[in-house]
Amino acid sequence: xxxxxxxxxxxxxxxxxxxxxxxxxxxxxxxxxxxxxxxxxxxxxxxxxxxxxxxxxxxxxxxxxxxxxxxxxxxxxxxxxxxxxxxxxxxxxxxxxxxxxxxxxxxxxxxxxxxxxxxxxxxxxxxxxxxxxxxxxxxxxxxxxxxxxxxxxxxxxxxxxxxxxxxxxxxxxxxxxxxxxxxxxxxxxxxxxxxxxxxxxxxxxxxxxxxxxxxxxxxxxxxxxxxxx
Amino acid sequence: xxxxxxxxxxxxxxxxxxxxxxxxxxxxxxxxxxxxxxxxxxxxxxxxxxxxxxxxxxxxxxxxxxxxxxxxxxxxxxxxxxxxxxxxxxxxxxxxxxxxxxxxxxxxxxxxxxxxxxxxxxxxxxxxxxxxxxxxxxxxxxxxxxxxxxxxxxxxxxxxxxxxxxxxxxxxxxxxxxxxxxxxxxxxxxxxxxxxxxxxxxxxxxxxxxxxxxxxxxxxxxxxxxxx
Numbered sequence: 001x002x003x004x005x006x007x008x009x010x011x012x013x014x015x016x017x018x019x020x021x022x023x024x025x026x027x028x029x030x031x032x033x034x035x036x037x038x039x040x041x042x043x044x045x046x047x048x049x050x051x052x053x054x055x056x057x058x059x060x061x062x063x064x065x066x067x068x069x070x071x072x073x074x075x076x077x078x079x080x081x082x083x084x085x086x087x088x089x090x091x092x093x094x095x096x097x098x099x100x101x102x103x104x105x106x107x108x109x110x111x112x113x114x115x116x117x118x119x120x121x122x123x124x125x126x127x128x129x130x131x132x133x134x135x136x137x138x139x140x141x142x143x144x145x146x147x148x149x150x151x152x153x154x155x156x157x158x159x160x161x162x163x164x165x166x167x168x169x170x171x172x173x174x175x176x177x178x179x180x181x182x183x184x185x186x187x188x189x190x191x192x193x194x195x196x197x198x199x200x201x202x203x204x205x206x207x208x209x210x211x212x213x214x215x216x217x218x219x220x221x222x223x224x225x226x227x228x229x
Numbered sequence: 230x231x232x233x234x235x236x237x238x239x240x241x242x243x244x245x246x247x248x249x250x251x252x253x254x255x256x257x258x259x260x261x262x263x264x265x266x267x268x269x270x271x272x273x274x275x276x277x278x279x280x281x282x283x284x285x286x287x288x289x290x291x292x293x294x295x296x297x298x299x300x301x302x303x304x305x306x307x308x309x310x311x312x313x314x315x316x317x318x319x320x321x322x323x324x325x326x327x328x329x330x331x332x333x334x335x336x337x338x339x340x341x342x343x344x345x346x347x348x349x350x351x352x353x354x355x356x357x358x359x360x361x362x363x364x365x366x367x368x369x370x371x372x373x374x375x376x377x378x379x380x381x382x383x384x385x386x387x388x389x390x391x392x393x394x395x396x397x398x399x400x401x402x403x404x405x406x407x408x409x410x411x412x413x414x415x416x417x418x419x420x421x422x423x424x425x426x427x428x429x430x431x432x433x434x435x436x437x438x439x440x441x442x443x444x445x446x447x448x449x450x451x452x453x454x455x456x457x
């Protein structure tokens with residue numbers, strides 16, 4: 001079976017997890033794609049660690065406000081009923097457990113729930129930004145990642161080799177192959193995205209994956225370019 | 230109320246002395262005191278220690294530079310304490326080449342360190358960083374069987390911050406996400422210089438709307454370069 005990388009599948013599946021009223025922080029990069037797939041009848045509250053509760057959609061060209069950005073530095077907006085606060089309040093909200101979900105990008109994630117996503121020693125040192133606080137304080141941590149690196153090696157590991165962002169904090173991993181829960185130092189495959197099979201995923205991932213008894217085969221209709229068939 | 234001196238950008242930048250520690254407000258350049266930054270760039274005071282959330286933007290490919298990145302480019306800092314340098318390739322280059330010492334701190338820890346510095350606390354206990362490199366050399370304290378890191382307060386010789394509006398007493402109002410670290414840094418430095426877009430008479434800001442009380446602010450500078 002040929003693997004075709006597809007970030008859109010990951011974003012669309014994660015968007016289906018949230019319920020109205022839940023507070024969600026989306027990381028920079030792949031997690032930001034989640035927004036466009038949130039169902040219209042689901043009204044979540046987006047928290048942005050630079051000081052927004054109720055982050056709105058990206059403003060149209062020409063109507064940007066230079067004093068309102070998202071945590072990635074891109075022009076942002078605020079929804080009616082939203083509010084701004086300073087960085088100490090923002091991280092009080094995050095560490096204090098007042099954010100329900102955080103969705104973060106991945107360099108490596110392992111079956112113990114360890115996450116590495118902030119540096120490759122000697123090569124890439126962007127810094128952790130808010131990622132360590134988000135993984136530590138948020139109720140549910142979702143790691144969002146293409147299943148494989150460009151080299152073909154899986155990003156899901158038995159044990160992370162890169163410096164950790166957080167110890168044993170990841171609850172769920174969503175890749176373009178399926179949904180994995182982290183429990184008892186193992187990945188548990190809860191959903192397998194067609195056309196892949198649980199056996200194919202197990203054979204191509206360097207980690208212990210238990211296929212749940214109620215593991216569902218799921219078809220997510222979205223192409224790598226974001227279009228549906 | 231006591232009226233705070235409104236000084237020129239050059240006068241403000243001249244009050245930052247060689248070897249001092251400097252807090253600079255802003256998040257990815259948003260809410261960054263750019264007028265004072267440019268005046269400091271002109272003067273070129275060296276061997277400073279920078280405390281800031283992130284080192285703004287320096288893209289070596291496109292040449293785009295924002296906020297405090299203008300000062301990193303001319304290497305005014307011997308040490309940089311920040312949570313994120315990912316959008317500044319020059320900071321990363323200086324760090325990897327060993328030209329500038331860079332200490333990376335989780336963003337929530339950095340914010341709380343500055344808050345603790347300004348609030349007279351001896352430090353605080355945070356779960357963030359337990360089991361990671363951030364915990365190296367730090368005391369771990371168990372509270373109800375859960376491990377926390379003891380993090381120490383941060384203070385600085387000078388803070389340069391940016392607000393939307395000030396009255397002449399120095400009461401500050403911030404706008405949108407340009408607030409970020411600015412009100413925290415206003416409390417944590419021996420000398421606090423606020424760059425503001427608008428200066429109004431005392432009494433024109435409703436006391437209910439003040440974000441940073443005037444007593445934290447020593448000098449005001451009228452912003453000339455809000456767009457950089």
